Amino acid sequence: MQQGTERSSRELRLEKSPTGIRGFDEITQGGLPRGRTSLVTGGPGTGKTMFAMEFLVNGVIRHGEPGVFVSFEETQEELIANSASLGFSLPELCESNRLYVDYVHVERSEIEETGEYDLEGLFIRLSHAINTVGAKRLVLDTIETLFSGLSNTSILRAELRRLFRWLKDKGMTTIVTGERGAGSLTREGLEEYVSDCVILLDHRVAEQVSTRRLRVVKYRGTEHGTNEYPFLISDRGLMVLPITSMKLDYEASEERVSSGIPRLDDMLGGKGFYRGSLVLVSGTAGTGKTSVAAAFAEAACRRGERCMYFAFEESARQVVRNMRSIGLDLDRWVEKGLLKIVGQRPTVHGLEHHLMTLQLMIDDFDPAAVVVDPVTNLIQVGTASDVRATLVRLVDHLKGRNITAIFTSLTSGGAVAEKTDVGISSLADTWMILKNLETGGERNRVITILKSRGMAHSNQVREFQLTSKGIDLVDVYAGPEGVLTGSARIFREAALRLEIDRLDAQRKKKRALLEEQIARLRSELEGEEREIEGRIRLEKLKMNTILQKRKELGISRKAET
């Protein structure tokens, strides 16, 4: 029973015609409503024609649905040239009878109105075109031009109503483009006739950088995001990016990957970062952010994983050269094709464009690790809220692909280190801060892990040393004088060592002194013993002599015989 209702609801669900436009089919859950008319409206130069053309061409190429393009503005030649810039070859599709392009020219100065008329001529042409290629998709670009060519608007409106009804009956999936008017979606109120789906394209310039945006104003029968989605027109067609995926449903990997710095791994619960997590490394200029990032990239390559390195401040060669000075040979991995360093200034393009270019490159290269150095350079391009939204999308994109990423963030000198300019720290799973401590006439780098979600990480500060053999972390001196680093640490440690040496010397001296005394006493004892022994010997001798004398006396006196 329940199965039955499920099936019927599935059958009732609106059928969709995929547009093949990257991202658009995702936000509309499948594309445009099949067999119905959609309105694509926007100001001049917002990409309406390109949107419509890509919908048609993709229909032909990917879905085997022939299409008809009726242009009221551009001639066939212009359309062919414009579409070639998107990589579409219209003549080829037309010759193989899968696409039909018709140019309807409306020139008021050539036309005299002499009485009652209708648009039956247009219907016949459409019908002819549709039958010629067996079209399933149709584009009318821009039908509003008719209003400037014909003065009897009441006839026009009635005929347009009839036209849309007719297209629906024919089951054509249609795009009608319209020019945006002041205060209304289209100049002539086309939205009145097209009630199923309305898409608004926009092109605006903020701080000298232009961004294109798309919004699904209305989509009958479909749940759709009402946000504005940035899109770009590239040489591979249109691309729409969902600002944020509404769900946080990416996989949480248990796997750990090394940071490339063994002692840092120790600090991170002994195993390094989680795969697919976002690591933020922030610090002021010259604290070694790039080095940490490069070490991570190198480690990824050493594991045989692909890594993409976006350098926004240095050229690829410069990164390689600089990292060689701390013993990281990135060139080796570049040659092996495991590492791709992209040196590019974000200011070249608008923020959205830039982000989408990044995503395209990431999709093409399919890396396991990504470095963005520094992410803060994106701020120069957009406003803070734009940047944040952009980064959220980038992070979603990366996490959705289980890519481990390091973003470096440059904090300006005066700012608090625990605050990132873009406010992306909340996005980060692991956040490390690099600092320069100035003590005793020198600057020393220290690293702390501010947070690292899901692992027992060290809360200790480590001194961070860049040597020609790589990066090393050294325990800092922590004593009653506080935390000491660099020379101060060495000095303090040396002072302790000196004290030990002093005490040791003292001990030796005392020992020597006493040993000398012992020796003297011993020799004294020996002397006295010798003297006494001599006297004993003497006394014994004396006694023997006496005894001898007594014996001799006895013999002489014949007292004894």
Add this chain to the structure above:
Amino acid sequence: MAKKSDSSSKTDAFEKALKDDQAKRYVLRLYVTGSTSRSVRAIRNLRKICEEHLQGRYELEVIDIYQQPELAQDADIMVTPTLVKKLPLPLRKFIGDLSDLDQVLKGMDIRPKS
């Protein structure tokens, strides 16, 4: 004196132009859709104009684009009925059932006979 001859030459030129105009051949195409009332009306109106003003110097072809839809594209027809004046140049299009006689005559550059 000079002035007078000048104005007379102008008049001559006007007379000549008028003569040429009357001598011009008209090549007309009328695009209709079957035998709808509008089509029928347009054909009737056009025949009348031709007989009254262009006697003996016009060539008219009536095309039913239901029968020959490809001709609609060739001639860039969108509105029906449409009358195309191919000659004399410039090319002009007249849309509608041609019931606005003054408009048609003005557009065709025909001066109504007084």
